Amino acid sequence: MIRKIIHIDEEKCNGCGLCARACHESAIGIIDGKAKLLREDYCDGLGDCLPACPTNAISFVEKEAAAYDEAAVLENKKKLEAHSQLQQWPVQIKLVPINAPYFDDADLLIAADCTAYAYANFHQDFIKGKITLIGCPKLDSVDYSEKLIEIIRQNNIKSVTIVRMEVPCCGGIQNAAINAMKASGKFLPWQVYTISTDGRILA
Structure with a gap:
């Protein structure tokens, strides 16, 4: 089906991970220092990730894509809830950099x-x-x-x-x-x- 989903420009992406944090569906991940749309069927097309991106690397496109699978997203959320929510390393105050x-x-x-x-x-x-x-x-x-x-x-x-x-x-x-x-x-x-x-x- 033709529908609206996000597109990530890897040349603009700085790998900060803010888009992945903003995506409530966990459709985005950081791979080899760049943001990636992991699954099209997890992207709801609402674009919560767009304003989070500091380099304007994310935009909407209309393309042939798998339908948004809300049931799969909910099941994935249940799995993720059983895992670590830590987003960065190190965590000790005395070790963490001042700027990151x-x-x-x-x-x-x-x-x-x-x-x-x-x-x-x-x-x-x-x-x-x-x-x-x-x-x-x-x-x-x-x-x-x-x-x-x-x-x-x-x-x-x-x-x-x-x-x-x-x-x-x-x-x-x-x-x-x-x-x-x-x-x-x-x-x-x-x-x-x-x-x-x-x-x-x-x-």
Whole structure:
């Protein structure tokens, strides 16, 4: 059938992966450093990926293509939910670069190390759709504020989510994140989640 789907210009693509994150159907993947339309029948033709692309490498075309298969997309989503939602590496605050393509237009998750172990559905409820930074101020014995200030200041961060444990030492990562947002000179939407030692969200 003739229908509207996306076309990716590989010469313009810089491999940032923002289109893949924006595609709710998981029709796009990054292969050999370039975005690819993995399956035509996963592309709904609505183009959520278009505004996410910083290089205008994505456009609409009308062509002979397999029909959009909503049932297959839903089944694929179920499979993906059982897998890691991590979108970048490294994740440790002290190791992550200050500038990276994945920070552009990113929702940032700043989490204490222990939270992913305490909260069972951490990937789906917190990591999914976000760029993840983790650390433990007690073990690292550092103030992450300076590094976080530069990440927020030098990149187009959309929002910040902070996840910490209820234990007092986790206050360090919350304070570092909040201080960094204030010192960056940017106004960002942000929220804090506190996880109990038995794996519940307290606030």
